[in-house]
Amino acid sequence: MRVAIVDDQALVRRAFSLMLGVEDDIDLVGEAADGAAAIDLAASANPDIMLMDIEMPRMNGLDATRAIRAAGESQVIILTTFDRDDYLFEALDAGAAGFLLKNCEPERLLEAIRTVADGGALLAPEVTRRVIEQAVHGGGQPALSAPHPAVERLTQRELDVLTAMASGLSNAEIAQDLYVSEATVKTHVSSCLSKLGVRDRVQAVIFAFQHGLAGSHPKGGAPER
Known part of the structure; x- marks a missing residue:
């Protein structure tokens, strides 16, 4: 690079x-x-x-x-x-x-x-929530609570990664939290973006907030087998 x-x-x-x-x-x-x-x-x-x-x-x-x-x-x-x-x-x-x-x-x-x-x-995690709040509420539109159909296409592990991103965790932190490698996290992130039809990580986090997925990430998970 x-x-x-x-x-x-x-x-x-x-x-x-x-x-x-x-x-x-x-x-x-x-x-x-x-x-x-x-x-x-x-x-x-x-x-x-x-x-x-x-x-x-x-x-x-x-x-x-x-x-x-x-x-x-x-x-x-x-x-x-x-x-x-x-x-x-x-x-x-x-x-x-x-x-x-x-x-x-x-x-x-x-x-x-x-x-x-x-x-x-x-x-930066310090500013992520402010961006999300502006994107979700800035236009006066309430956040959606109903799940989006695209969410059903996510595997459980992809959903874990999405909610972890919405919590402001980096790839390294997600990997540690979910007991997987960073390479695996990157694969899951790419799959999330593709299945949700969003351009990048920021849009994925906004999607999570809009559809009631933010704040649902449990701290610490079971090792992936």
């Missing part, structure tokens, strides 16, 4: 560069210190994913994300210190495929990069 880092603080860029540089499946292809430079970098280096800060000089990360996505270039993961609803929803509206806080665990960032590279989307 070709990854670029966009942040106005050189120390932050260096820290992320050191962390990502040891991963065998990640190739760091460039850095930028502001949004305008990020647009140029997206065009010249063609990264698969850009880790994008928000508050930067010349051009902020939200405007840069909108321009980069409008050009159909790199996917963008917003990585910020600021846990603000206006930033969150504007980032998603601009086309960001992920939104994480800089205090997240390194494993969470790596999972986000790999999830987005596989065509998915990933949000």
Whole structure:
């Protein structure tokens, strides 16, 4: 995966560069210190994913994300210190495929990069519920309580994974909770998306909330045999 880092603080860029540089499946292809430079970098280096800060000089990360996505270039993961609803929803509206806080665990960032590279989307657990509430209730429409016919096509294990995602668990946490491998979780997630007819992980979680499946994930399950 070709990854670029966009942040106005050189120390932050260096820290992320050191962390990502040891991963065998990640190739760091460039850095930028502001949004305008990020647009140029997206065009010249063609990264698969850009880790994008928000508050930067010349051009902020939200405007840069909108321009980069409008050009159909790199996917963008917003990585910020600021846990603000206006930033969150504007980032998603601009086309960001992920939104994480800089205090997240390194494993969470790596999972986000790999999830987005596989065509998915990933949000910080801290902001997931706010996105869901906006999606479900923002238009004044109540959440649906009746099961959707597509749910009947899910196996019990796929349903377990879906409800775990709706609880904000990462793939690694789901794997530990359900006593399966991360590869198995990824397979179940892909199957859920296909059977539910949704584009990515975020839409799957919204689906779970809309159809009364959120909050039903038991903490700790029996090992899969």
